[in-house]
Amino acid sequence: MSEVKNKEKVEISAQEHASREYEAGFVSDIEADTLPPGLNEDVVRHISAMKEEPEWLLNWRLEAFRHWQTMTEPHWAHVSYPPIDYQAVSYYSAPKSMKDGPKSLDEVDPKLLETYAKLGIPLREQEWLAGVAVDAVFDSVSVATTFKGKLKDAGVIFCPISEAVRDYPELVQKYLGTVVPAGDNYFAALNSAVFTDGSFVYIPKGVRCPMELSTYFRINAMNTGQFERTLIIADERSYVSYLEGCTAPQRDENQLHAAVVELVAMDDAQIKYSTVQNWYPGDENGIGGIYNFVTKRADCRGHRAKVSWTQVETGSAITWKYPSCVLRGDHSVGEFYSVALTKMCQQADTGTKMIHIGKNTRSTIVSKGISAGRGNQSYRGLVKIGKDADNARNYTQCDSLLIGDKSGAHTFPYVEVKNATATMEHEATTSKIGEDQLFYCQSRGISEEDAVNMIVNGFCKDVFNELPMEFAVEANRLMEVSLEGAVG
Amino acid sequence: MIKIENLHVSVGGKEILKGINLEIGDGEVHAIMGPNGSGKSTLSNVIAGRDGYEVTQGSITYKGKDLLEMRPEERAWEGIFLAFQYPVEIPGVNNTYLLKAGVNARRKHQGEQELDAMEFMQLVKEKAKLVELDQSFLSRGVNEGFSGGEKKRNEIFQMAVLEPSLALLDETDSGLDIDALRIVAKGVNTLRAANRSIVMVTHYQRLLDYIKPDVVHVLADGQILKSGDASLALELEERGYDWVRAEAHV
Ligand SMILES: Nc1ncnc2c1ncn2[C@@H]1O[C@H](COP(=O)(O)OP(=O)(O)OP(=O)(O)O)[C@@H](O)[C@H]1O
Ligand SMILES: [Mg+2]
Numbered sequence: 001m002s003e004v005k006n007k008e009k010v011e012i013s014a015q016e017h018a019s020r021e022y023e024a025g026f027v028s029d030i031e032a033d034t035l036p037p038g039l040n041e042d043v044v045r046h047i048s049a050m051k052e053e054p055e056w057l058l059n060w061r062l063e064a065f066r067h068w069q070t071m072t073e074p075h076w077a078h079v080s081y082p083p084i085d086y087q088a089v090s091y092y093s094a095p096k097s098m099k100d101g102p103k104s105l106d107e108v109d110p111k112l113l114e115t116y117a118k119l120g121i122p123l124r125e126q127e128w129l130a131g132v133a134v135d136a137v138f139d140s141v142s143v144a145t146t147f148k149g150k151l152k153d154a155g156v157i158f159c160p161i162s163e164a165v166r167d168y169p170e171l172v173q174k175y176l177g178t179v180v181p182a183g184d185n186y187f188a189a190l191n192s193a194v195f196t197d198g199s200f201v202y203i204p205k206g207v208r209c210p211m212e213l214s215t216y217f218r219i220n221a222m223n224t225g226q227f228e229r230t231l232i233i234a235d236e237r238s239y240v241s242y243l244e245g246c247t248a249p250q251r252d253e254n255q256l257h258a259a260v261v262e263l264v265a266m267d268d269a270q271i272k273y274s275t276v277q278n279w280y281p282g283d284e285n286g287i288g289g290i291y292n293f294v295t296k297r298a299d300c301r302g303h304r305a306k307v308s309w310t311q312v313e314t315g316s317a318i319t320w321k322y323p324s325c326v327l328r329g330d331h332s333v334g335e336f337y338s339v340a341l342t343k344m345c346q347q348a349d350t351g352t353k354m355i356h357i358g359k360n361t362r363s364t365i366v367s368k369g370i371s372a373g374r375g376n377q378s379y380r381g382l383v384k385i386g387k388d389a390d391n392a393r394n395y396t397q398c399d400s401l402l403i404g405d406k407s408g409a410h411t412f413p414y415v416e417v418k419n420a421t422a423t424m425e426h427e428a429t430t431s432k433i434g435e436d437q438l439f440y441c442q443s444r445g446i447s448e449e450d451a452v453n454m455i456v457n458g459f460c461k462d463v464f465n466e467l468p469m470e471f472a473v474e475a476n477r478l479m480e481v482s483l484e485g486a487v488g
Numbered sequence: 489m490i491k492i493e494n495l496h497v498s499v500g501g502k503e504i505l506k507g508i509n510l511e512i513g514d515g516e517v518h519a520i521m522g523p524n525g526s527g528k529s530t531l532s533n534v535i536a537g538r539d540g541y542e543v544t545q546g547s548i549t550y551k552g553k554d555l556l557e558m559r560p561e562e563r564a565w566e567g568i569f570l571a572f573q574y575p576v577e578i579p580g581v582n583n584t585y586l587l588k589a590g591v592n593a594r595r596k597h598q599g600e601q602e603l604d605a606m607e608f609m610q611l612v613k614e615k616a617k618l619v620e621l622d623q624s625f626l627s628r629g630v631n632e633g634f635s636g637g638e639k640k641r642n643e644i645f646q647m648a649v650l651e652p653s654l655a656l657l658d659e660t661d662s663g664l665d666i667d668a669l670r671i672v673a674k675g676v677n678t679l680r681a682a683n684r685s686i687v688m689v690t691h692y693q694r695l696l697d698y699i700k701p702d703v704v705h706v707l708a709d710g711q712i713l714k715s716g717d718a719s720l721a722l723e724l725e726e727r728g729y730d731w732v733r734a735e736a737h738v
Contacts, residue, residue, distance in 0.1 A: 435539060436576045440630075443536050443572075444590035444646065445564035445597075454589065458580030458629065 035092040041065060043091050044193050050092065051162045051196075054169060064182035064192030071186045077349035078378040078410060079318050081291065089256055091194045091227070154210050156240075157202040161229055164200035171202055175233055179262035179299045179326075187258040187293040187320075191227045195260065198228035203238035203269075212468055214243040230261040234269035236302065241272040243471055255280075257316075258293045267302030267329065272310070274467050276475055278482075279315035284344045284373070289317025296323035300332035300358075308335040309352065310466040312475045314482040317346060322380065324353035327361035327389075334363040337463040339475070341482055342375030342407070351380035351412075356389040356422075365396040368460050371407030372483065378410040387418040394423070400430040401459050403452070453480045489514050489654055489685040490535070490555070495546035497527075497534055504530045506710035507546070512654070515682040519696055519721060520689045522707035523729050528689045529573050531707070532656045536570040537563050550654070564590065565597040567653030571643035571660050573689075578630040583642070584612055586630050587649050594650075615648040619675040636663035644672050648679060655679075657688045661695040673698030693725040706732045 035043060044065050048058040073084070151158050157168060164172050182192035199215045215230070234240055257279065263271050273296075282289025292315075298307035309323040325334025336352035354363035367379050383394045400409035411428055433455050441451035457464070457476055464472045490512050497505035504527045512518055520528055534541045535548065537560035548555040555563065578586070591611075592602040603611065612626060619641055631639050640660050647655050657676070661669055676699055680686065688695065696704075696718060704720040706713050708729055713736040714720065724732070 434576065437578050439536075439538050439560060440572065440576045440578065441586065441590075442560035443538075443564055443568075443570050444586060444650065445561050445593045446586070446589050447559075447561050447593070450589065450593070454581050454586065455578060458578060458582075461580035 035090050037090045038087050039089070039091055039194070047092050047194055047196060051165070053162075053165055056173060057165060060177065060182060061193050064189050065194075067183040068186065068189035068193055071183075071189060073186050077320050077380075078376075078412075079320065079347040079349050081318055081347075084256060084291065086190075092196055150210060155204040155207055156209050157200065158213050159200055161195075161198045161200040161231060164231075168200075168202070171233070172200065172231070175231060175262070175264055177262075179264060179297050180260050180295050185295060188260050188295040191229060191258050191260045191295070195227045195229035198230045198259070199232075200230075201232040201240060201242065203234045203240045205235045206237045207235075208238065209240040212241050212243060214245070226255075226257045226259070228259050230259070231264075232262070232271060232273070233264045234266065234271050234305075236266045237268045238266075239270045239272075241274070241468060243274045243276070243468065245276045245278070255289075256291050256293070259295070261294070261296040261323075263296075263298035263307055265298065265300050265302060265305035265307050265332075268304045269302060270306045271298065272308045272468075273298070273323075274471060275309075275311040275313070276467075276471060276478060277311065277313045277315050277319075278478060280317075281315050281344060281346050282317040289346070290315065292316035292319045292321060294319075294321045296321065298323070298325045298334065300325060300327050300329050300334065300361075302332070303329040303358070304331045304333075305329050306333040306335075308337070308466065310335075310337040310463065311339070311350075312460075312463070312467070312478065313338070313340040313348065313350065314478055316348070319346075319348040319350050321348075321350045322352055324355065325363065326355045326357065327363065327392075328357045329361075330358040331360045332358055333361070335466075336363075336365045336367070337466045338367045339370070339460045339463045339479075340368070340377055341370045341372070341479065342377045343372040343482065344375065345373075346375045346377075348375075348377040349380055350377070351382075353382040354384070354394060356383075356385045356392040356394070359388065359390045360392070361389055362393045363395070365394070365398070366462055367396075367398045368463055369398075369400045369409050370403065370456055370459065371400070371409050372403035374406045376408040378412060380412045380414075382414040382416070383424065384415075385417045385419050385422040385424075389419050390421050392419065392422045394425065396424075396426045398426075398428040399459070400428075401456065402430065402432045403456075449484070453483055456483060489516070489551065491549045492535075493547050493549075495531075495534070495548065496544045497530060498542045498544055499530065499540065503544070504710055505534070508707075508710075508712055510705065510712060512685050512687065514685060515680075516702045517680065517686045517688070517699065519701040519704045520687060520707050521691065521704065521721065521724055526708045527710050528707050529658055532570055532573075532658045532687075532689060535563075535654075535656060536560060536568060561593065562597075564650070564652075565594045569647050569650055569652030569655045571640075571647055571655065571657040573658040573662070575631050575634075575639040575643055577632050577634075579632050581630050583628055583630050584608075584626045587612065587646060590650060612649060616645060618648050618678060619645045620671050621645045637665055637668050640664055641668060641672055644675050648675060651679075651684075653684055655684065655686045657686065659689055659691065661690055661692060669695065670698065693721045696721050708733055708736075711736075 044061050048061055180188050183189050203209050265271050279290035307325050327334050334354050340348050340350055342348050352365055369377050371377055379398050385392045398411055437455055438451050464475050492508050492510040495505055495508040522528055588608050595602050621641055640663055701718055705715045714732050
């Protein structure tokens, strides 16, 4: 087993007071234990050992790793980037002071808390107005989970997945990899081999989770990949609303983020999963930024189960992401609401898959893409109606808004229908922010920049309306910050 | 209020306005009539500051300032308002929200306290009554799915909220039904004030029955060929524009 070498001190970036273009682009001065770059079985074993994992999990990881070695990186997405050197990435980085794990927030490195304060995340319970419980993942380790007590009273389990492996091994073993199998795709296999942390949620039968659950992910250390794994199980008749937020510091080299999210909804259960993703997008010349290769899938395993994915994606240099729903239970419902903004040299290939298996299943897809600068994005959606999925219905609406004349938008809707009773509706539009719309606003006393924000937010409204209240405000603001300088 | 001198304007290299001279005093109501394509909307757009119009000669002085130097929103802050001939739809942007942003941007510019949501709602409701605009339009997207006449009524509602010093109404009467025309005209009349000038672009004498202009101008061939009092409109209604042209070009 290899030793933890590199006890490097992450330097303070010159861009500490990062430019407004990317408000979250600071680097925290925190001592970190970081594995040297490279990936082999020893690294996988090391990660597993660091986390004191049971043998079944180590074996599961090793199997995933061996499978990954036989696979090749997929290149069908409408994005381009130089080859990724997987041996140049470090697969584990933990803030040093976390080694023994904080028992309470008071034991958390104040620098870490400061980082979250800068991000505008109020971590301390007393600062919570909205009643959101947070699991914060910093580089690879979960830092603190707030509101544990109140959740525990309701019987809700919300903790870092590494803790769940230790405290609720039977639950983890029962569900892990059942929605996204270890060998599902190249990035999912990589994640299965080396995932470091992430959140675990279990909502027991009949329980309505008393508050929004929320995880903030942040990549801080240099040359580290982030491979978090989230597993949410909503048992019969339960309900949970979950939000993840993501930021990363501003760095010149690209960083890899390959997460896996698995959702399981049993009979009459509902999961609402919202993402506000603001990973560093790189600079205006396309230098730096996060490569965001994420596999998100929900399994509506029970009858009348319902899962909604809502995402607001403004960050990352490259996004490759298709939150999907497998509608297995009869009368189950899948929804996908997405806003993706690409500007400068950002590329996004995103969309969803709705797999109708059960009878009377319904799915709704609303995708809003905004491209500015040289931003380029594709919507890629698959709606599949299985042969037993009687009376399945899908509604797809796919709108693109272009700003400037160097940006691009593409739509790739795929449909596979094996049952003649299916009802499919598809609407697609591409529009530009009109000079007439801008002038109209200006003639009412609104500056051009504010007018663009207003029009873009109006364009996104159907999706923002799906976000929990407090995050809808955040999303609005994020769009404004992201659009700064994107026009003109 | 505003003084336009020898204004020449080209669009896409083609000269549309060929030496406009026009002066409007405080509190005056002027009507501009003229054939299709003669440049009436062009003139309104140039005053409001729309992009794409090249002023090749001449000047516009507004409240003693060089208007052509100002951005469109600055002109709005200074009290210029254009009721569009073809109001544009802005999906998803709340009608009231747009107005609130406009009003508060202007108040900020003038160093006044911004209105809060409550104060603004009160103002808006009051003004909606003035043009008998149903409350449901307040919360809809800007002109989104409005009928032609509803859009026009919404423009005058906006004028009432923004309380401009110089309002340009570009064919606000076109598309309004008989009752709506009466209601909108009543609204405009209520807004007449000693410190507010109004320019109405129209094709029809009917509007002028409701809103009596101080001066009527004929804009044709890129110039103001004739000006007169309200009776000129009646004469135009009867005789058309050719005689004005003939008279002007001898
Ligand atoms: N963007 C443009 N490109 C080319 N020509 C233009 C453009 N905008 C206006 N024009 C031309 O300028 C002329 C004047 O147009 P304008 O809209 O000002 O006329 P108008 O007097 O308002 O007519 P109407 O009574 O039909 O509303 C027309 O011939 C029109 O085709
Ligand atoms: Mg016109």
